[in-house]
Amino acid sequence: MNGKVWTAALVVIGDEILSGRTQDKNIAQVASWLNVQGIRLREVRVVADVAEAIGDAVKAMLAADDYVFTTGGIGPTHDDITVDSIAAAFGVGVEIHPEARATLERYYETRGGITDARLRMARVPAGSDLIVNKMSGAPGIRRGNLFIMAGVPHITAGMLDALTGTLEGGRPLVSVTIGGFVPESEVADLLGATEKAHEGISIGSYPFFKEGQVGANFVVRSEDLELAEACAKELAGALEEKGYSIINGGL
């Protein structure tokens, strides 16, 4: 309704997520951050620490989206293969970025000095720029519309922070949530009809089980906050008419 919708994809690189050992936290934080930038996260792929898997996912997503982000695999150890995998997928070399080298040399000056392993974190696919990392020495990497970020969530957060406001986007998607102890199967028709009656609105229904009762939150999404608020108010009224107690903000 308002011109171009900007989209992004996220490639999460990590055996530790696929093994179930680590609970991913980057999907939610990248998604929330993108939304504020007016960019929709269209798809996420979690792939193993395997060069072809990383390269294929990044290339497929670059063909489909305005921006592609990766998290993970840019540290100093043998299992950090993101940079090499992406360079290979692009058919370009890997080079030491002089500014990254200078940053790392400064960072490690009081921490035992630079080493070959630490210098690995200055390696970038040829033709890349850096993303500032205030948290630790090693920068993230930007190559065109591809953003290569760290996997440790608080470092990822710092890199996202450095990128805030620098990417072109559209209008953020806003949402208004209402909810209550409403079995969604009792109000399915009402939800569908309400969505249908409001152009530019989508309604998500998310059931839960709390305090021994089933209920649901209903999330009304739109690019237009007033539209979303009006629709949520109408839906809440209709649900209350059916005898349910509805809480703004959801349960």
Add this chain to the structure above:
Amino acid sequence: MNGKVWTAALVVIGDEILSGRTQDKNIAQVASWLNVQGIRLREVRVVADVAEAIGDAVKAMLAADDYVFTTGGIGPTHDDITVDSIAAAFGVGVEIHPEARATLERYYETRGGITDARLRMARVPAGSDLIVNKMSGAPGIRRGNLFIMAGVPHITAGMLDALTGTLEGGRPLVSVTIGGFVPESEVADLLGATEKAHEGISIGSYPFFKEGQVGANFVVRSEDLELAEACAKELAGALEEKGYSIINGGL
């Protein structure tokens, strides 16, 4: 090293994950469960509530893996489009499964009775079997090597439980974790050399920041627990020789 490695993919269906509103919990629990069954989670895709996105992801993963699981989008409301999307991708019809209908009728007998919306949860792609759901009335769906599960984590867990021991797999991947306040960049060469020296072993290095210090956990993975334990012990010894305190189980 021990014959066929069985692999699986997971397709997480949900605008609520892509919007950042909901923190996914199914990736980790499906991954952990698969691992116990001797099946490796090879890839995860999180896709939007869009029929083509769901169908394309499921078909691509079925071509690549022994098993494909989906979570989300099988409830009674208008935004639950998983069954229709998958049936369309397969070019088959959607039918009411008689056993699912009977289960739902029983479940809702004391909960206001069956309705058209509730009956939506008995719809399956033609040629499907059911996955028992002890938590609520609506069953999951099995169609060949495709498993269509609920998105609410405790219901997903119940469906996984119902499938435990029913899928053919290989040897589970086991892991031994050690860790400490070890900057991974100081021991990168040792980690790489240790992995290289042990066939059938992979070592992951996962840095963290705790109590104001950097450190890392090192996860030694293998199909052979004895092998993993021996390698972890050797690595711990080498790290202690360098002056680090190492904790079994990791920090």
